[in-house]
Amino acid sequence: MGVEIERKYLVNKVRWEQSGKGRRRFYRQGYILSDPIKTVRVRLSDTEAFLTIKGQTIGAIRLEYEYSIPKEEAKELLDNFCSSIIAKYRYEVQYGDKLWEVDEFLEDNEGLMVAEIELVNEQETFPLPDWVEREVTDEPKYYNANLAVHPYKSWKD
Amino acid sequence: MGVEIERKYLVNKVRWEQSGKGRRRFYRQGYILSDPIKTVRVRLSDTEAFLTIKGQTIGAIRLEYEYSIPKEEAKELLDNFCSSIIAKYRYEVQYGDKLWEVDEFLEDNEGLMVAEIELVNEQETFPLPDWVEREVTDEPKYYNANLAVHPYKSWKD
Numbered sequence: 087m088g089v090e091i092e093r094k095y096l097v098n099k100v101r102w103e104q105s106g107k108g109r110r111r112f113y114r115q116g117y118i119l120s121d122p123i124k125t126v127r128v129r130l131s132d133t134e135a136f137l138t139i140k141g142q143t144i145g146a147i148r149l150e151y152e153y154s155i156p157k158e159e160a161k162e163l164l165d166n167f168c169s170s171i172i173a174k175y176r177y178e179v180q181y182g183d184k185l186w187e188v189d190e191f192l193e194d195n196e197g198l199m200v201a202e203i204e205l206v207n208e209q210e211t212f213p214l215p216d217w218v219e220r221e222v223t224d225e226p227k228y229y230n231a232n233l234a235v236h237p238y239k240s241w242k243d
Numbered sequence: 244m245g246v247e248i249e250r251k252y253l254v255n256k257v258r259w260e261q262s263g264k265g266r267r268r269f270y271r272q273g274y275i276l277s278d279p280i281k282t283v284r285v286r287l288s289d290t291e292a293f294l295t296i297k298g299q300t301i302g303a304i305r306l307e308y309e310y311s312i313p314k315e316e317a318k319e320l321l322d323n324f325c326s327s328i329i330a331k332y333r334y335e336v337q338y339g340d341k342l343w344e345v346d347e348f349l350e351d352n353e354g355l356m357v358a359e360i361e362l363v364n365e366q367e368t369f370p371l372p373d374w375v376e377r378e379v380t381d382e383p384k385y386y387n388a389n390l391a392v393h394p395y396k397s398w399k400d
Contacts, residue, residue, distance in 0.1 A: 118283060118296065119276040124324055126275060126283050137294070137310065139275065141323060149323060153294065153310050159245075166298060166306060167281055 090140070090150040091208055094223045097188060097199035101217040108179045110190075116168025120231040127231070128155075128163045131176075135160030146208050146223055170234040181215045194237030200228060247297070247307040248365055251380045254345060254356035258374035265336045267347075273325025277388040284388070285312075285320045288333075292317030303365050303380055327391040338372045351394035357385060 111131045119126040123142045129135065135157045141149035155163075164171060173192040178185055184203055191198040201218055222228045227236065272286040280299045286292065292314045298306035312320075321328060330349040335342060341360055348355040358375055379385045384393065 118281065124275065137296075139294075139320065139324065149319075151312075151316055151320065153312060155308075155310060159308055162306075163296065163308060167296065 088150050088152075090148045091146050091205040091210075092148065092223070093146055093203050093205065093221060094228060095201045095203075095214075095221050096219040097201050098217050098219050099199055102188070102199065105179070105215070105217050108177045108188075110175045110177045113174050113176055114164060114171055115174075115230065115234075116164045116171045117231050117234055118163065118167045120234065122226075125231045128160050128168060130157060130160040130164060137163075143229075146205065172230055172234050179215070182213045184212050186215065191233070191238060194239050195233050196239065198233070198238040245307045245309070247305045248303050248362040248367075249305070249380070250303055250360050250362065250378060251385060252358045252360075252371075252378050253376040254358050255374050255376050256356055259345070259356065262336070262372070262374050265334045267332045267334045270331050270333055271321060271328055272331075272387065272391075273321045273328045274388050274391055275320065275324045277391065279383075282388045285317050285325060287314060287317040287321060294320075300386075303362065329387055329391050336372070339370045341369050343372065348390070348395060351396050352390050353396065355390075355395040 111133070113129055113131050115127055115129040117125055117127055125140045127138045127140070129138065135155050137153045137155050137160075139151045172195060174195070175190040175192065177188040177190070179188060180186075186201050186203050188199065188201045191200075200222070201215075203212065205212070226232055227241070268288045268290070270286055270288050272284055274282055274284055276283040282297045284295045284297070286295065292312050293309050294312050294317075295307065295309045329352065331352070332347040332349065334345040334347070336345060337343075343358050343360050345356065345358045348357075357379070360369065362369070383389055384398070
């Protein structure tokens with residue numbers, strides 16, 4: 087259940103390195119379905135796994151349904167149902183009273199870092215950490231589902 | 244986890260009516276994804292709801308992963324993520340030491356009845372109830388995912 091309201095920013099790596107960072111987890115994720123109006127994602131970390139269904143993004147708002155699944159089944163789903171896989175480290179950083187999720191992409195998306203913040207409503211204001219750069223909330227090429235098939239390393243400037 | 248080995252038969256309605264039937268439940272189900280190699284199904288009954296991922300059917304064998312989800316979320320997923328919905332009554336009937344699932348389809352698939360039996364291996368033998376007719380395991384038009392988009396009432400003889 088739920089509506090996800092999220093804003094997304096590129097990360098300045100130098101300033102990020104100078105910040106305290108935070109604890110990180112390794113994620114592997116893939117898409118059973120990925121089209122512009124809905125996605126079905128499998129995500130596996132060292133400690134847990136989830137199946138997540140998301141609807142179309144309109145502004146910063148998106149329908150989202152997430153279910154915990156056994157890690158072993160997530161592995162099988164990644165192997166048998168997902169054609170392209172994303173690997174990344176995820177950091178969780180508290181800034182002000184907000185939790186930021188910072189993704190350091192690996193493999194075909196190495197070099198890309200993106201920070202996300204989840205909001206209670208679209209109008210909510212919040213302070214930006216100094217390691218945050220340009221907002222990319224509305225740029226589909228930064229959606230993880232798109233990075234899986236058109237990875238960062240394949241982009242032309 | 245999960246390999247589904249299943250055989251599917253048409254049902255003779257006259258002989259079915261003469262049998263004891265069994266308890267029935269009402270199902271609504273739809274497909275978030277439905278293509279020849281994988282499906283993501285939402286199923287809602289009066290008492291429970293499931294999200295089910297299935298792979299390609301090869302012979303009678305199919306990879307299957309099923310997760311219980313809240314009924315309210317299943318309703319939302321059916322409304323917002325599934326374009327066509329199947330409605331049916333499902334009967335469960337014990338015959339010999341096997342459980343048969345008999346589907347009486349409703350709405351756009353009214354008139355169709357199909358019986359399914361789940362097996363331990365593809366070679367397993369079992370007695371057929373007298374209300375079972377022709378086997379349709381290998382006929383894709385009887386897959387529920389296909390009945391959702393090409394319902395029985397639209398078929399030409």
